[in-house]
Amino acid sequence: MRITSLPSLPAPPVWLRLILQAVYPLFGIAMSLLFVVVAPFLLLLWPWDRGLGLLRCLFLTIYVMWEDIGLVVECWYLRLRSPRGTSPTWDEDHLALIRRALNNVLFTAKKVVGFRIDIEGMITVGRPGHPLVVISRHAGPADSLAIAWLLASTAGRIPRIVLADVMLWDPGIAMVLQRLDSYFVPSPTGAGDDRTKGVAELAGTLSSTDAMLIFPEGRNWTADRHDLQVERLTERGESARAERAASRPWVLEARSRGVAAMREQAPDADVMVIAHTGLEMIDGPAAVVRSVPFTNRLLLRGTTHRSEDVPTDPDEVAAWLDDRWGEVNDWVGTHVTRREHA
Numbered sequence: 561m562r563i564t565s566l567p568s569l570p571a572p573p574v575w576l577r578l579i580l581q582a583v584y585p586l587f588g589i590a591m592s593l594l595f596v597v598v599a600p601f602l603l604l605l606w607p608w609d610r611g612l613g614l615l616r617c618l619f620l621t622i623y624v625m626w627e628d629i630g631l632v633v634e635c636w637y638l639r640l641r642s643p644r645g646t647s648p649t650w651d652e653d654h655l656a657l658i659r660r661a662l663n664n665v666l667f668t669a670k671k672v673v674g675f676r677i678d679i680e681g682m683i684t685v686g687r688p689g690h691p692l693v694v695i696s697r698h699a700g701p702a703d704s705l706a707i708a709w710l711l712a713s714t715a716g717r718i719p720r721i722v723l724a725d726v727m728l729w730d731p732g733i734a735m736v737l738q739r740l741d742s743y744f745v746p747s748p749t750g751a752g753d754d755r756t757k758g759v760a761e762l763a764g765t766l767s768s769t770d771a772m773l774i775f776p777e778g779r780n781w782t783a784d785r786h787d788l789q790v791e792r793l794t795e796r797g798e799s800a801r802a803e804r805a806a807s808r809p810w811v812l813e814a815r816s817r818g819v820a821a822m823r824e825q826a827p828d829a830d831v832m833v834i835a836h837t838g839l840e841m842i843d844g845p846a847a848v849v850r851s852v853p854f855t856n857r858l859l860l861r862g863t864t865h866r867s868e869d870v871p872t873d874p875d876e877v878a879a880w881l882d883d884r885w886g887e888v889n890d891w892v893g894t895h896v897t898r899r900e901h902a
Contacts, residue, residue, distance in 0.1 A: 571725035571744065581632050581731045588622075588629045595622050613673075613852035620672045627661045631732030635739065645739065654739050655718050661732075662709040669702070674853035677706050683862040685715035686830035690867060691766035692717060693822050693829045694773040695881070697811060697888050699781035700839030706858055707773060707834060717771035722759050722818075741765065759818045763825035772822065772829075776814035776881060782843040786812060810840070810892040814885045816878035823872045832864045835888040837895045861891060 572580065595618060602615040609615075634657050642650060669675035686692035692715070696707055711717050721737055725744035728734045734744075743762045759774070766772060779785065786805070789812055793802035805813055822829070838856040842848055871877050 571728045571746075577728060577731070577734065580729070581735065584629050584632055584731045588625055591625065592622055595619070609849075611852050613849040616672050616852050617849050620669060623668050623672075624665055627665055628730065628732030631657055631661060631736050635732075635735045638739075651718050651740060654736050655712065657736055658708075658719065659713045662705065662713055665705065666709055674855070675702060676854070676857040677709070678857045678859050679710075680859055680861040683710070683714075683832075683860075684864045685711070685717065685771075685862075686832065686864060687866070689768050691768055691826055691829040692771045692832060693763070693766075693819075693826060694771060694832045694834060694862075695819060695884070696773060696775055696834035697781065697836060697892070698775035698777050698779065699810075699836070700842055700858070703836055703839070703858065704775075706836070706860065710860065710862075711771045711773065715771060718767075718769050720762055720766060720770045720772050722762055722772065722774065756817050756821050760821035760825045763822040763829075766826045766829060772826075774818050774822065776816065776819055776885075777812040778815055779812070780843075781810070781812050781840060783809075783841075784843075786810075789813060808886065808889040810837075810896070811885055811889045814881050816874070816881045819881055820872075820874040820877040823870060823877050824874075827872050828867050830864055830867050831870045832862050833884045833888065834860060834862045835891045836860045837892045840892075840896075859895060863887075 598618070599615060602609075602612070602618070605614065606612060635654075638647075638650075638653055639645070641647065647653065666675070666677070692711075694707065694711065696703070698704075708719065712719055719737075719740060719742075721740070721742040722745060723737070723742065725746055727737075728744055741762075743758045745758060763772060786809060790802050790805045793799075793805055801813070823831075836858055838858045839851075839854065842851050871880050
């Protein structure tokens, strides 16, 4: 799985990561005490904030932080049990940590802010004996979390994640994912070809129980980003691409290099394409607070293709991915229209 769309920020050095892990519980205590002090004042905002969105969001943030602190503590415990990481249940133990944290966070998010996930139809998560590559649209808050839950908790696959190295600032997530041999993509500055190289190397290590997720748009969809993309393509004189982008208002252009690298290195992997809709118009922290409690659910649809039905040649992968992205756009457009007229 890959979780992206985070701002460019240099990864912290190893020594700083160790300090962050050590002081994280103390930071959690301090932030919790601050929340207790601030919460009564936030209740006074009820005449202007009838849904108490700010209070709910801050409570959920504190809760998620403590789940993350729990990951740090449990990772320390697992290291004490197996100092060299050679336990026969090493991967399964860390997968259990992710499953439990995701289940807890999503359960609490549903109760506190009304975040709900529905799945359209039946989703097959690949065939036994085959790794799984997942390609998804990226739009709205917490879609990465929802897809991670789908794969880790529902599919029971071990995540081998490619994600931005800014995530190394998160002590709990970084700690558990590093233990599962995840790859943290270097920031764009000076990264060069290493970004695709890392994706290819990770894909080459996938086992039959693994799942790898990539968002080929490279960033979260918003209406402004879509309009800006069309404008830039037009300015560069790429009229055909600009017309195609304009005809697909619900997706950004999909970049095929990462997908092609995965197909080349893991040709036996089945490929799932995920479309989702429901929260894409919520495009920032202020919009999230205004939307709480959420009235729309996050609706997911997954279509799985057998490995032998997906090309491995880079040019053919690009054409195949473009066709799938047209289907994702059409599905989202249909469901957005239905919701607006419901």
